[in-house]
Amino acid sequence: MKEELLRIESLNLNFNTFDGDLQILDNVNIAVGRGESVGIVGETGCGKSLTAKSILGLVPSPPAEIRSGRILFENRNLLEMSERQMREVRGTKIAMIFQDPMTHLNPLFTIGTQLVDVILANRQQEYLEKPASRSQARDLAVKLLEQVQLPNPERQIDNYPHQLSGGMRQRVLIAMALSGSPRLLIADEPTTALDVTIQAQILRIIRDLQKEFGMSVIIITHDLGVVAELCERAIVMYAGQVVEDASIHEIFENPLHPYTRGLLRAIPHPGKKEAKLHVIPGGLPNLLNPPSGCRFMERCEHADQQCLAFPEMKFYGENHRVACWYSEMTSHA
Amino acid sequence: MLELRNLKVEFKLPGSKQLVHAVNDVSLTVPKGTSLGLVGESGSGKSTVARAVMQLVKLQRGNISVNGRRILFSDRDSLRFLRRNVQMVFQDPHSALNPRLNILRIISEPLVIHANFRRSELKDRVVELLEIAGLNSQFLFRFPHELSGGQKQRVCIARALSLEPPLLILDEPTSALDVSVQAQILEFLKELQQQLELTYLFISHNLAVVRYLCNRVVVMYLGKIVEEGDTEMIFNTPGHPYTQALLDSVPFPQAIQPERNDPIKGEMPSSFKLPQGCGFESRCNKKIQGLCELRSPNLVDTGGTHVIRCHLFNP
Amino acid sequence: MNDSKKNSWQERHSSTLRTIALYSRTFSRNGSAMLGLLLVLLFMLTAAIGPWIVPFPEDAQGVIHMERKLMPPDHVHWFGTDEVGDDIFTRVIVGTRVSLQIALIITGIAVLIGVPLGISAGFIGGWVQELIMRITDIFLSIPGLILAIAIVGALGPGIVNAMLALSLVWWPGYVRLVQSKTLTIKNELFIDAATSIGASKFRIIFVHILPNCTSPIIIKVSMDMGMAILGSASLGFLGLGAQPPEPEWGAMISISRNYLPTWWWYTLFPGLAIYLTVLGFNLLGDGLRDTLDPKYRE
Numbered sequence: 002m003k004e005e006l007l008r009i010e011s012l013n014l015n016f017n018t019f020d021g022d023l024q025i026l027d028n029v030n031i032a033v034g035r036g037e038s039v040g041i042v043g044e045t046g047c048g049k050s051l052t053a054k055s056i057l058g059l060v061p062s063p064p065a066e067i068r069s070g071r072i073l074f075e076n077r078n079l080l081e082m083s084e085r086q087m088r089e090v091r092g093t094k095i096a097m098i099f100q101d102p103m104t105h106l107n108p109l110f111t112i113g114t115q116l117v118d119v120i121l122a123n124r125q126q127e128y129l130e131k132p133a134s135r136s137q138a139r140d141l142a143v144k145l146l147e148q149v150q151l152p153n154p155e156r157q158i159d160n161y162p163h164q165l166s167g168g169m170r171q172r173v174l175i176a177m178a179l180s181g182s183p184r185l186l187i188a189d190e191p192t193t194a195l196d197v198t199i200q201a202q203i204l205r206i207i208r209d210l211q212k213e214f215g216m217s218v219i220i221i222t223h224d225l226g227v228v229a230e231l232c233e234r235a236i237v238m239y240a241g242q243v244v245e246d247a248s249i250h251e252i253f254e255n256p257l258h259p260y261t262r263g264l265l266r267a268i269p270h271p272g273k274k275e276a277k278l279h280v281i282p283g284g285l286p287n288l289l290n291p292p293s294g295c296r297f298m299e300r301c302e303h304a305d306q307q308c309l310a311f312p313e314m315k316f317y318g319e320n321h322r323v324a325c326w327y328s329e330m331t332s333h334a
Numbered sequence: 335m336l337e338l339r340n341l342k343v344e345f346k347l348p349g350s351k352q353l354v355h356a357v358n359d360v361s362l363t364v365p366k367g368t369s370l371g372l373v374g375e376s377g378s379g380k381s382t383v384a385r386a387v388m389q390l391v392k393l394q395r396g397n398i399s400v401n402g403r404r405i406l407f408s409d410r411d412s413l414r415f416l417r418r419n420v421q422m423v424f425q426d427p428h429s430a431l432n433p434r435l436n437i438l439r440i441i442s443e444p445l446v447i448h449a450n451f452r453r454s455e456l457k458d459r460v461v462e463l464l465e466i467a468g469l470n471s472q473f474l475f476r477f478p479h480e481l482s483g484g485q486k487q488r489v490c491i492a493r494a495l496s497l498e499p500p501l502l503i504l505d506e507p508t509s510a511l512d513v514s515v516q517a518q519i520l521e522f523l524k525e526l527q528q529q530l531e532l533t534y535l536f537i538s539h540n541l542a543v544v545r546y547l548c549n550r551v552v553v554m555y556l557g558k559i560v561e562e563g564d565t566e567m568i569f570n571t572p573g574h575p576y577t578q579a580l581l582d583s584v585p586f587p588q589a590i591q592p593e594r595n596d597p598i599k600g601e602m603p604s605s606f607k608l609p610q611g612c613g614f615e616s617r618c619n620k621k622i623q624g625l626c627e628l629r630s631p632n633l634v635d636t637g638g639t640h641v642i643r644c645h646l647f648n649p
Numbered sequence: 650m651n652d653s654k655k656n657s658w659q660e661r662h663s664s665t666l667r668t669i670a671l672y673s674r675t676f677s678r679n680g681s682a683m684l685g686l687l688l689v690l691l692f693m694l695t696a697a698i699g700p701w702i703v704p705f706p707e708d709a710q711g712v713i714h715m716e717r718k719l720m721p722p723d724h725v726h727w728f729g730t731d732e733v734g735d736d737i738f739t740r741v742i743v744g745t746r747v748s749l750q751i752a753l754i755i756t757g758i759a760v761l762i763g764v765p766l767g768i769s770a771g772f773i774g775g776w777v778q779e780l781i782m783r784i785t786d787i788f789l790s791i792p793g794l795i796l797a798i799a800i801v802g803a804l805g806p807g808i809v810n811a812m813l814a815l816s817l818v819w820w821p822g823y824v825r826l827v828q829s830k831t832l833t834i835k836n837e838l839f840i841d842a843a844t845s846i847g848a849s850k851f852r853i854i855f856v857h858i859l860p861n862c863t864s865p866i867i868i869k870v871s872m873d874m875g876m877a878i879l880g881s882a883s884l885g886f887l888g889l890g891a892q893p894p895e896p897e898w899g900a901m902i903s904i905s906r907n908y909l910p911t912w913w914w915y916t917l918f919p920g921l922a923i924y925l926t927v928l929g930f931n932l933l934g935d936g937l938r939d940t941l942d943p944k945y946r947e
Contacts, residue, residue, distance in 0.1 A: 019671055044512035045483070152600075166601055196375035197539055201583035201597035223512060226585035267517035269546040278517040278546065284482065388845045417847040430838040434860040436664065443856075444846040475661045493846070 006217050007033040007056070007185060012070035014051060014241075017063060023288040025051060027241045027296070029070070030314065033185070038211055038218040040228030043238035044264075046285050049221045052238070053187050055080075057097055058087045074185075092123045096178035100190040102170035106162040112173045113158035116142040116180070123181030145176040149206055168199035172206065179210065186211070189221045204230045225268065229253065234320075237261050240286055240296040246314070247321040257317065257328040259301045295325070303327035336364040336387070336420070336501055336535065341396035343379075343386050352606045356382040358557040360396075366500070369527065369534040371548035371565065373541065373580070377602045379557040380537050381425075384503045387535075388422050389413060400501065418448065421494035425506040427486035431478040437464075437489055438474040444496045459496070467492035468522055484515035488522075501533045508543065520547060541584055545569055550639075553577050556602060556613040559633065563640035573642045575618045612645065620646060675940045682936020688929025689871075696749040699742040708735035709743040711894020719912045729914035732904065737915060740896040741922050747897050748878045748926065751812055755877040756870055758816035763823025764866065768854055770824065771831025782828065785821040793818040794883060801889040808897070811890035815880050819873065826869055830862045868938045875930030882923050898923050 014026035026048045033039050041049045054060045056072055056079060072079040074095065079087070091097075099105050107115060120138045139158070146154035149172040162170055171191060178186055188207065192200040208231055211218050220231055228235045228249070235252045237245040237260065245258040256262045266279035283300035292298050294309040301308070307326045314322045343357035357379040364370045374380040385391045387398055389407055398405045400419050405412045421444075424430040431440055441460045445451055451459065461471045467488040478486060487507060494502060504523070508516040524547060527534060538544050544551055544565070551568045553561040553576065561574040572578045579598045600617040603609055612618075615626035625645050633643045659666070676682055703709070704725075714734030722729040728737035770781040788796070793815075800814035801807075834840065835858070843853050884890035885899025893900055898919040905915035 019674060044514060168601060197541075197583040198375060198579055198598055199601065201585070202599070204585065205597050224585065225513075230585040264513060267514050269517075269520070269542040278521055280518050280521055281514045385841075390841055390844060414847065417845070422842075422845050424838050424842060426838055430842050432839045432843075432857050432861070435856070443843070443848070447847050447849075447852070475664060477664045480664060490842075493842070497846075 004035045005032055006035045006037075006075065007031075007219075008071075008073040009052065009056070010071045010073065012052065012055065012072065013068040014048075014055065014060070014070075015066045015068055017066060021289045022066075024291050025065075025241050025288060026055075027291070028311065029238075029241070029243055031236055031243065031246075033217050033219060035184070036211075036215045036217055037234065038208075038220070038232045040220045040222060040232035040235045041238060042222060042225055042228055042235055044223055046240060046288075047238040048241040049238050050189055053097070053189055053219060053221050056187065057091055057095060058082075058084075059097075092119070092178075092183070093181035094183055095185045095187065096181060096183040097187040097189065098171070098174045098178050098191055101194050102167060102174050103162065105174060106170060108162055111159050111161055112165070113139065113142060116145070116158070116173065116177055119177045120145075120180045141180070142176070145180055146173070148179070148210065149173075149176045150202070151176070166199075167195050168203060171195065171203055175203075175206065175210070179214070182214070183216060185217045185219065187219045187221070190223070191220070192227060193222070193224070200227075207231060225253075225264065237264070240291070241288070242296050242311075243314070243324065244295075244297065245321075245323050245325075247323075251318070251321045255321070257321070257323040258297075258325050259303055259327065260297050263300075301327075336533070337397075337399040338362050338383070338387070339397045339399075341383065341386060341398070342394040343382050343391055344394050345391060354605050355557055355608050356605060357386065358608065360554070360557070360559055362552055362559065362562070364501070364533055364535055366533050367531055368550065369536055369548040371544035371551040372535060372537045372554065373539065373544055373551055374554035375539055375580075375602065377556070377605055378554040379605075380554050381505055383554075384422065384505050384535065384537055387420065387503060389416065414448070417444075418497050419499050420501045420503060421497065421499040422503040422505060423487070423490050423494050423507050426510050427483055427490055428478075428510065430490050431486060433478055436475050436477055437481075440478075440489060441493045441496055444493065448497060460492075463492040463496055466495065466526070468518075482515075483511050484518060487511065487519055491523075491526075495530075500531075501535065503535045503537070505537045506539070509538070509540070516543070523547065541569070541580060553580070556608070557605060558613070558643065559641075560614070560643045561641070563638075563642075567638075567640060573636070573640070573647060574614075574644050575620050575646075576614050579617070612643075622646070672940050676936055679936050679939060681932045682939065685929050685932025685934075685936055688925055689933050692745060692749070692926050692929060695742055696746040699745055703736075703739040703742050705736040705739045708739045709896050711735060711896075719908070719915070721912075722914050728918040729912075731901070731915055732908065737901075737918055740901065741898070741918050744896040744898050744901070744919070744922070745926075747808075747891065747895065748881070751808070751881045751897075752874045752877040754812050755815045755819060755881070756873050758812075759819035759823055759873070760866065760870065762816070763820035764827050764859075764862070766820070767824040767827025768831050768858060768862070771828040772835065772850075772854060772858065778828070781824065785824045788818070788821040789825075794880065797880065797884060798887065798889060801884060806889045806892060808891045808895065811881055811884045815877060815884070818880075819877070822873075823866070823869065826865055827862055830865055831858055834858050834861050864941045868934055868941060871930055871937055872934030875927040875934070878930075879923065879927050 009029055009031040012026050012029040016023040016025050029048070029052055031041070031052070041052065043049045051060060055067070058079065067080060070080070074090070079090065082090070106112070117135055117138045120141055143154045143158060146158060151157055151169055151172045157165070157169070165173070191207070192203050195203060204227065207218065220228060222228060232249060234246070234248055236243055237258065239260045245252070245256070245261045252261065253265070256265055263279060263281040267281060269278060281300055286292055286296050286299060292309070294311045298304045298308045305326065312324045312326045314324045316322050339361045341357050341360040344353045344355050346353055360379070360383055362370065372380045372383065382391060386393055389405070392407060400416055403412065403415055405416045438457065438460055441463055442456050445456060445459060460474065464470060464473055469485065469488055469492070481489065508519050511519065520543065526532060536544065536548050548565055551563065551565050552559055553574065555576050561568065561572070561577050568577060569581070572581055583597055598617045598619070603613060603616060610630070611627040612630055615621045618626065622645055631643050631645045633641045634647055635641050636647060700706070700709070711733065712735065717730050717734035718732055720726060720730045726736050726738060728741060731737055731740070766781050770778040797811070797814040797818050800817060801810050804810040804813070840853060840857060843857050881890055882897070882899030885897045886903045888903055891897030891900045893904065901919040902916055905919065908915050
């Protein structure tokens with residue numbers, strides 16, 4: 002068991018809307034160890050993106066409201082930090098990259114300027130060496146671009162974002178994220194907007210960099226394949242609840258939660274021709290008035306009276322936790 | 335059912351004098367009742383081919399024939415014929431529906447344009463279409479923003495079916511949807527095809543989906559077809575290095591082929607200035623030095639129903 | 650399965666009703682917007698029934714009562730009297746209707762000219778767009794009031810000519826607004842979808858593009874109403890718009906400024922009327938924009 006770096010404890014988050022309060026996150030518990038790569042998987046509305054953004058305090062509050070819970074990073078509660086304290090954490094200890102690189106790069110400045118700005122901003126911390134000048138920072142920028150395998154970094158560094166392709170922009174963002182030598186990298190759907198061959202390149206880069214720097218990585222995605230490529234562990238969320246948390250091997254070979262099972266059977270397998278895809282009936286529950294216990298209840302073929310009470314996460318084997326009454330009964334079979 | 339011959343499409347990007355050579359010499363045939371998958375990444379020209387068939391962009395060269403009849407941009411009758419025989423389901427259901435119209439008006443619009451229905455008959459027909467699409471009459475007076483992604487896509491499908499076209503072009507119909515919703519829509523499309531004896535031209539970058547739904551596959555790169563064949567054959571023994579690279583790139587826990595290669599380097603060259611040679615040689619690890627960058631290979635029939643455009647396969 | 654033959658009006662419009670409720674709630678939270686709404690409603694009400702309830706209706710036409718001239722405000726003449734003895738309160742109230750008419754006509758003509766030009770420019774593109782936009786640019790580069798003065802100067806003073814002049818000054822703003830919105834909408838997928846089902850260009854413009862332009866147009870109209878009133882009052886003030894004895898606020902101030910500062914009430918009340926009306930429309934316009942802005946919609 003690795004030393005723990007981040008722990009999200011009993012996070013409850015609401016969203017105030019015209020129609021009422023949406024109970025978006027319900028008792029979310031996630032732990033990430035040092036140097037560990039974890040994927041948070043789920044579909045639209047499961048709350049995975051909000052969970053990630055909560056870590057860095059990027060959720061506007063109002064309309065969001067954190068009702069309870071803690072986010073412990075290196076034993077300090079991030080939710081209780083002031084904005085100034087959070088600014089010291091962002092970029093240097095925890096860095097984040099997002100889905101659409103173009104909206105996260107300023108079109109008016111060259112990528113070199115932007116990268117240098119980030120480097121200088123991030124390295125104002127005591128425990129890192131300060132680059133003395135912009136030119137030193139620029140050299141570092143070129144080195145970072147090399148590490149993310151941007152071709153011709155000395156020339157590309159003077160280009161503007163619109164002159165780069167999607168894959169190249171995402172690399173620039175990764176370089177920016179790495180510039181502060183973060184302990185934790187959060188990637189929110191980093192490859193969803195990219196082509197398949199480019200996606201493969203970017204995933205490979207993230208994986209190599211993670212090993213080299215020993216950082217922890219949290220990947221937010223709806224694509225189980227991406228998680229399989231990149232992560233040691235997967236956490237499956239549904240409608241704001243964490244339903245399963247297991248090693249990659251376990252998730253794919255022995256999924257225990259009915260939602261995880263349904264999801265795996267709904268994905269067409271490129272490796273073999275399939276007869277029929279499994280369709281999970283029904284839709285997301287209404288988050289204004291969610292069911293009291295397990296939120297997957299209405300769509301679950303094994304649902305029962307006891308599902309009205311929220312199933313606690315139980316361990317099955319060292320690497321596998323599930324929040325489900327049914328699996329608790331059947332796994333002992 | 336659908337026949338494209340030597341299609342060439344170029345257009346200027348707004349605010350620029352440069353020409354994008356989107357489609358260069360594409361020919362394909364879709365037999366009635368089958369599904370053809372058109373696979374490629376962005377810049378490959380696959381979406382442009384679809385838009386060309388729908389006459390949303392002009393052709394520089396080439397013919398389009400639907401059910402044996404040639405379609406010409408200038409010929410109004412042939413355009414009407416086209417609309418009644420070919421319809422398209424677009425990629426992003428969220429922007430493919432006019433936010434100001436309710437579902438009844440959206441689905442009935444093709445009928446209003448092409449046929450003379452009485453008001454009451456119109457509503458009945460729309461309800462019928464909603465039911466075929468897996469929805470019900472409760473949706474008639476709702477607006478797009480009240481629907482989920484999957485529901486919106488079903489509305490798009492209902493709209494496309496309203497004129498009863500025998501051929502549907504589906505442009506990445508599930509890319510914007512969640513996995514479980516995608517499964518629903520794909521199953522639905524499969525059943526629909528059997529029920530109504532439809533022909534599909536299915537465009538996607540997702541190989542797994544194409545494998546699930548299509549009999550034949552066409553792989554495009556930089557505006558040209560690089561490989562075409564029966565789905566199973568292409569997936570089990572891909573010929574063209576690009577097809578192989580696409581299969582290698584699919585992230586999946588169980589590898590498609592036991593040994594997967596590293597992701598290929600580089601990116602697709604720009605469509606502004608087409609390279610002289612093959613086009614893929616800058617990223618190809620099997621290229622023949624001195625040949626591949628200078629001469630563009632032709633499409634070669636390797637027997638059976640398989641064609642490939644690669645110097646490695648030239649006899 | 651409920652196969653209702655006729656859906657009730659409520660069922661058919663339930664979505665619209667809900668949206669209106671949502672907008673109303675958002676709007677009503679905005680204090681200044683509600684103030685603007687109040688002022689505008691007051692204005693409309695006054696214009697509607699004012700002329701029937703004024704104490705001295707004949708004064709609106711400038712009947713002369715020299716024995717009552719320039720009296721300060723009292724319990725009979727709430728706003729005092731002017732230099733021919735007419736009740737200023739009556740004249741200001743009747744002037745409300747005059748102002749409303751002017752504003753509606755100016756804005757109406759501007760919309761009728763500007764919106765079609767804007768859609769044509771955006772939709773057709775090419776040289777048509779160039780032509781329309783360049784003409785628009787020319788009109789926009791001349792200061793509005795100066796242009797209006799020039800036009801009225803050429804046509805001769807009077808309310809009708811003033812309205813004509815101001816309409817000609819106003820339409821370019823709508824062209825710009827609608828053209829840019831049309832360009833944005835043109836790139837949406839549902840326009841492609843409409844083309845591919847065989848919609849004629851006509852249909853695309855009227856069913857698909859125009860309805861999606863209405864939000865920005867409504868916001869601009871409500872703000873323009875205030876500015877149109879200000880514009881016509883300015884022309885009236887310069888003696889180029891309404892001519893006495895027409896009870897138009899600007900014309901009234903034009904004369905009353907000669908009587909400052911001693912007979913201050915003659916200037917104050919018409920001035921206050923202009924101020925409150927324009928303020929009301931501006932606040933209303935701001936409030937509408939905040940409400941209809943997509944960012945607030947969630």
